[in-house]
Amino acid sequence: MSKSTTDAVESARAAESAEAAGSAEAAGSADERDLGAAGSQLSTAPREEALVNLPSLGVIGWIRWFWRQLTSMRIALLLLLLLSLAAIPGSLIPQTSNDLKVQEFRDAHTTLAPLYDKAGLFHVYSSVWFSAIYLLLFISLIGCIVPRTWQFVGQLRGRPPGAPKRLDRLPAYATWRTAARPDEVRAAALEVLGRRRFRSHTAGDAVAAEKGYLRETGNLVFHIALIVMLVAFASGQLFKSEGSKLVVEGDGFANTLTQYDDFSSGNLFDPGDLPPFSFTLNRFVGTYERSGPNRGTPRTYKAAVTYSEGVDGKPRKTTIQVNEPLKIEGSNVYLVNHGFAPVVTVRDGRGRVVFHQAVPLLPIDGNETSSGAIKVLDGYRDAAGKKEQLGFNAFFVPTFAGAGKGQMLSQFPAADNPVLALSAYHGSLGVDSGVPQNVYQLDTSHLTKFKDAKGALLKRRLAPGQTMKLPGGAGSITFDRNLQQWASFQITHQPGSGWALGGALAAIAGLAGSLFIQRRRVWVRATAGPDGRTVVEMAGLGRSESASLPQELGDLAALVHDRAPSAPDDAGTPTPDPQPQVAPAEGAKK
């Protein structure tokens, strides 16, 4: 038979067997069939079972079948696909983490919104169906990892499988004849492979060797790291606590539940877990672009604080910035917002100061136009000496355009020309009615307007230092010169983030190992030929066809060949040599 026909027959045979294998089970295992044990378990990926193999067994059989399906690669793949699909709606529909947008959406889509509510589409990532998908995925993952780990440990304790019968069918193959004895060749091969850090041993007439176990290790590490990350996130959600606090310059905060403006926590959080620390806001600094097309864009936000750890730790100074939270006692303190807090002084009819305070106002636009309310709860007596409460609607612009120039809107976010506009009320603020009140809004239902000379609501724009007199000797309110700012902080405590980070780093390392390392086997067979020479055959097998495998086999073959050089071919086979041999023999170099 001529050479080309042999090859043709062979490849036809190979294709046939691949087809047969493909229809019987996974096409990927065609190689394994051909090779017997040699190609087995080069990966510990679970075998695919056709879905048609339905069990006829009872409950246990069904459970086992279900479990096999769940832990199969095919289902893992489907679950992964589902997970990515399921994540999409949450990015397109507003989520409850952003209440304002959700409300807008509800108002705009009155028919859709209830449906969305039912489907949990406003909180996709904590919805039942999203959780179901990732929990199933992780059960599948665990069900996949455990047996794989055992299998892998078994492989590590065992030895690389012996050589298949026909080495010349493997993806890379080399052969030559030598005068060295078979056992000498095998000893040389063992040494060469050992030096290249293959695990190798002699089985029968051949040396079997394997390398690249780190691939499987990496893969297991990666998948286990995913579980570690999930557990870390879950425990973080359960034990986390998070709250915010608005602090005016000069004021402080101590980390106890009552000090928070608002607070939320995971189900297993215990208020006793709040670590003790405190800080004082010394100064807030915001700078803004002064010129150019981006005039007014913020450039820096800095909060200078003095903090102390523990109940009465040593005070220390630092600054908190947007990307630089204060890390203290396992908690992080973030700078999240800022605004102005004009200082006002209210006097009663007799000129006595009844209120002197910085009043934080909330910004309503990018240029820090702010609004809020000033509430004088007690201590005030009207002109007649009767106890009463005062309320002022406050509107503040840090940079006023100038009288008569359009609306009362700030022109720039820094306090270049601050103006405070006030309108005044008296009566009852309604704070005792038991209904929680918004400190930034005035409930005017029990209040009476102060009237100006024309009988309209009394209001005035004040520059720093100016005073507005209340009519009828009812007192006055002054916009003090020392304008203050406030900063709000978010204080979060999220246990488990260290674990999550560790898991993430392990995942990357594992991935790199699993994707960059090739697991491969090499066999070296040495048998005595009929002419007394030894026939050496070397072959390599990898997980997938790889360009580097023939390369590596070539290198190994050259090394073995050095020890067991080719014998001159005196058998007289007519071997047409297509390539003139110009390179000197490797052995001859020495």
Add this chain to the structure above:
Amino acid sequence: MNLAATTNENLAHTSNVLIYSSMAVYMLAFFAHTAEWLLGSRSKVARTAAALTASGAASGGGRQAAAGPRVQVRTEGGGTAVLDRPEVVTRSATGSRDVPDGPGAHGGDAQGDLYGRMAVSFTVLAFIVEAGGVLTRALSVQRAPWGNMYEFNITFSTVAVAVYLGLLALRKNVRWIGLPLVTTVLLDLGLAVTVLYTASDQLVPALHSYWLWIHVSTAIFCGACFYVGAVATLLYLFRDGYEAKLAAGGRPGTFATSVLERLPAAASLDKLSYRVNAAVFPLWTFTIIAGAIWAGDAWGHYWEWDPKETWSFITWVAYACYLHARATAGWKGRKAAYLALIAFGCWLFNYYGVNIFVSGKHSYAGV
């Protein structure tokens, strides 16, 4: 201070001039590549068909040549060739077609090849000019040049071309990617200078962080690699269809033959796209984690399902799907390739779609 402002403006101006110049040179590269394809089409083809028919039993001539070590005809029977260095005989895996790689865009035509070389030279020149544009832009804003979509786009195309030239420098057979690549780069730059242009400016405080360097530079690099992988995947699908048709005895149209015949074999394209995608996947994982760490510092939450975060996650899971598919029986080949394209689609949507259609915390620097 004022002096500095003027230098910055001058630098920004220089940057714009360089970007426009690079577009002109890319245009030349585009024409040269087109000439390469047009001239090359005259070559006689049908190597693939030959390899796939019965006479193609000289199985895998091309493959073996591509495998690296010298090829030696194996002699059966008693006569083992006596050689100074043992030859390695390679076999492709059972079931896959043994088809030689195409000759490349020039189709074996000498003149086409000349134009192809010119195109690569133009691309190198354009790349240098464009990189200069990115660099001056960075100097003018005194920070990393990726604070807005305009800067992101010019940096992205520069890096994509760098990846391509890097592969060429490593003597990988990728010159056939030249035409689609240069076309995309021109589109990308055109979009950047017209729709997305933003005057040079500093950053808002939330972007002041060294994480910006880490997170965004890896994101851009991953995107560039994913792009190359996606082009290879797409061409794989075409080429695979073409080979399948030939193997089944069909006769593809002349245009398809002319174009596809010059591409590498489907198996090689498949391998290239897998290698590229798999190689950047760990880096993409790192990008997401770096982003989460930064978000933790900047926004107080590591993960808030902000649209950009969500789409990075979706992209990540989609690529994980692709890698799984390749290890799963019944999903190898075309199905896995479709997954790779979907995954790249997710990446694209994350890059353009989320910035333009969805508002989230990421969209502060202006589109």
